[in-house]
Amino acid sequence: MLHHLINRLLLLIPMLLGITLISFSVIHLAPGSPTDLQTMMNPKVSLEAQKRLRELYGLDKPLHVQYLNWLTRVVRLDLGRSFAPDGRPVWDKIKERLPVTISINLLAMLLILAVAIPIGVIAATHPHSWFDRGTTLFVFLGFAMPGFWLALLVMMFFGVYLDWLPLSGLTSLFFERLSFWEKVQDLARHLVLPVLVSAFGGLAGMSRYMRGNMLEVIRQDYVTTARAKGLPERTVIFKHAMRNALLPVVTILGLSVPGLIGGSVIFESIFAIPGMGQLFYSAVMSRDYPLVMGALVIGAVLTLIGNLLADISYALVDPRLRVG
Amino acid sequence: MAGTFLKREFWPRFRRNRLAVSGLVLVAGLFLVSLLAPVLAPYDPNYIDIQAILMPPSSAHLMGTDSLGRDVFSRIIYGARISLKVGFVAVGLATLIGVLIGAVAGYYGGWVDNLLMRLVDLMLCFPTFFLILAVIAILEPSIWNIMVIIGLTGWMGVARLVRAEFLTLKEREFVQAARALGASDRRIIFRHLLPNALAPVMVSATLGVAGAILTESALSFLGLGVQPPTPSWGNILTAGKDNIEIAWWLSVFPGLAILVTVMGYNLLGEGIREAIDPRLKE
Numbered sequence: 176m177l178h179h180l181i182n183r184l185l186l187l188i189p190m191l192l193g194i195t196l197i198s199f200s201v202i203h204l205a206p207g208s209p210t211d212l213q214t215m216m217n218p219k220v221s222l223e224a225q226k227r228l229r230e231l232y233g234l235d236k237p238l239h240v241q242y243l244n245w246l247t248r249v250v251r252l253d254l255g256r257s258f259a260p261d262g263r264p265v266w267d268k269i270k271e272r273l274p275v276t277i278s279i280n281l282l283a284m285l286l287i288l289a290v291a292i293p294i295g296v297i298a299a300t301h302p303h304s305w306f307d308r309g310t311t312l313f314v315f316l317g318f319a320m321p322g323f324w325l326a327l328l329v330m331m332f333f334g335v336y337l338d339w340l341p342l343s344g345l346t347s348l349f350f351e352r353l354s355f356w357e358k359v360q361d362l363a364r365h366l367v368l369p370v371l372v373s374a375f376g377g378l379a380g381m382s383r384y385m386r387g388n389m390l391e392v393i394r395q396d397y398v399t400t401a402r403a404k405g406l407p408e409r410t411v412i413f414k415h416a417m418r419n420a421l422l423p424v425v426t427i428l429g430l431s432v433p434g435l436i437g438g439s440v441i442f443e444s445i446f447a448i449p450g451m452g453q454l455f456y457s458a459v460m461s462r463d464y465p466l467v468m469g470a471l472v473i474g475a476v477l478t479l480i481g482n483l484l485a486d487i488s489y490a491l492v493d494p495r496l497r498v499g
Numbered sequence: 500m501a502g503t504f505l506k507r508e509f510w511p512r513f514r515r516n517r518l519a520v521s522g523l524v525l526v527a528g529l530f531l532v533s534l535l536a537p538v539l540a541p542y543d544p545n546y547i548d549i550q551a552i553l554m555p556p557s558s559a560h561l562m563g564t565d566s567l568g569r570d571v572f573s574r575i576i577y578g579a580r581i582s583l584k585v586g587f588v589a590v591g592l593a594t595l596i597g598v599l600i601g602a603v604a605g606y607y608g609g610w611v612d613n614l615l616m617r618l619v620d621l622m623l624c625f626p627t628f629f630l631i632l633a634v635i636a637i638l639e640p641s642i643w644n645i646m647v648i649i650g651l652t653g654w655m656g657v658a659r660l661v662r663a664e665f666l667t668l669k670e671r672e673f674v675q676a677a678r679a680l681g682a683s684d685r686r687i688i689f690r691h692l693l694p695n696a697l698a699p700v701m702v703s704a705t706l707g708v709a710g711a712i713l714t715e716s717a718l719s720f721l722g723l724g725v726q727p728p729t730p731s732w733g734n735i736l737t738a739g740k741d742n743i744e745i746a747w748w749l750s751v752f753p754g755l756a757i758l759v760t761v762m763g764y765n766l767l768g769e770g771i772r773e774a775i776d777p778r779l780k781e
């Protein structure tokens with residue numbers, strides 16, 4: 176177990192190097208030098224910003240020197256200063272947005288697990304029933320539904336037509352004046368739609384996956400054995416079968432992290448939620464290169480952490496790995 | 500041999516699968532609509548009619564008009580062309596890269612394989628949407644840039660698939676026979692191994708088209724994809740968002756077009772998968 180963990184942690188180093196290397200090459204994708212060609216023709220980038228960009232990346236130096244310089248700064252979380260008029264450090268800007276995005280994604284994950292696992296289990300234990308057919312249809316819809324369209328539809332229905340839920344933002348204008356419980360309520364009302372929408376895509380995939388796992392596990396010998404010794408069906412399904420079918424779900428959850436983080440760009444800009452996705456989107460729109468690069472690196476690092484956590488929890492729940 | 504497989508096994512199985520056939524019909528329909536767009540569209544998609552701004556659906560404008568008085572139905576028909584193009588070019592590029600990398604990794608093994616697979620792991624670490632947006636921030640958003648970027652960020656699945664196929668295929672007798680006859684690596688890879696690994700690649704490419712269409716529409720929706728006035732389903736939806744409180748038709752119809760198209764490709768892909776290997780069916 177410990178050996179496994181140390182191995183995983185050591186593997187992080189080359190991965191982090193690779194992530195920074197790819198991110199670094201992205202900024203050099205632009206034809207010619209990123210400062211000269213792109214910015215001179217781009218009226219959005221001022222002369223002063225060009226100078227800052229050149230300083231940040233040391234663009235007059237050879238490529239490997241540029242990369243090493245940039246890397247040593249990234250390691251110290253010095254991602255440069257934003258091009259925005261406030262000129263604040265990129266890390267500060269990202270830091271204040273991260274909790275919002277992480278909480279929404281965690282809530283979405285919880286929702287995915289809470290809904291997809293029962294769906295998968297029921298569909299697998301009642302194959303070809305109306306429930307199974309219904310959820311299969313739902314899964315196909317879920318795979319084909321553009322998340323941003325679903326966002327528009329629920330906004331239109333719950334926000335405009337029924338007028339039950341707020342359309343955008345994280346809090347109401349009068350938030351500061353509310354009591355604690357009213358604040359919680361206000362926040363929750365704002366979060367319902369974004370969390371629902373970001374969970375939707377994963378919901379389809381996860382319930383499909385859970386169904387497949389369950390079908391597989393139910394055919395195993397130990398399940399037959401459990402039934403043969405006369406255990407009640409409930410115990411067989413929930414204790415013997417489901418626990419084993421749940422194992423790979425942890426891995427899938429880890430793999431869904433990049434999708435969720437990427438999706439936050441769309442949902443946060445639709446629902447005007449001040450998270451990292453929205454920050455990234457506005458950085459792209461205003462060609463705020465340091466912020467774009469910073470968000471790219473942080474996004475990849477978050478994914479890496481998500482995968483690592485999934486790995487660790489897998490090791491924790493799987494006795495074969497825990498003991499071995 | 501491939502011909503008889505298609506006729507004797509693949510097609511009969513495919514035809515019996517109702518979902519697969521409906522997928523094929525949907526995809527074929529998309530082709531027809533893009534091909535016949537000038538005939539099918541009742542209006543010029545870019546014709547601005549300031550006397551018909553934000554009109555709800557009626558017999559004159561089946562799907563209503565947008566904030567410039569342009570006919571939404573005609574714009575959706577022309578938008579099909581973008582979806583078709585993006586699907587093909589982006590997935591074509593992704594498949595090409597994926598097949599090459601997967602083939603080299605699977606065939607040569609050893610450190611080459613190790614290096615290439617670590618590259619795959621790395622690329623999978625990036626939230627793809629972040630990576631695409633970062634590149635678009637540096638290059639200008641245009642339909643070509645978008646197709647290329649979606650292709651460059653979408654090859655990892657195919658590479659893994661082809662590598663896995665190659666790993667098992669290369670141990671088979673016919674490959675050893677080819678090697679004994681003195682065939683070059685290149686010949687073994689392209690003439691002997693690749694044709695045998697094409698089936699799963701085709702499935703993943705078909706499903707990949709669905710993904711590429713979703714990505715393009717999301718980018719265009721955010722204003723970072725196909726630029727107006729060129730109509731794309733994603734950028735019509737942007738107008739839907741801007742007018743969400745007054746014009747439902749701007750949000751509903753383009754989304755339906757995306758949904759139906761993506762579903763068509765998904766059904767087709769699953770259908771091909773099951774027809775190639777019926778054991779895969781649950």
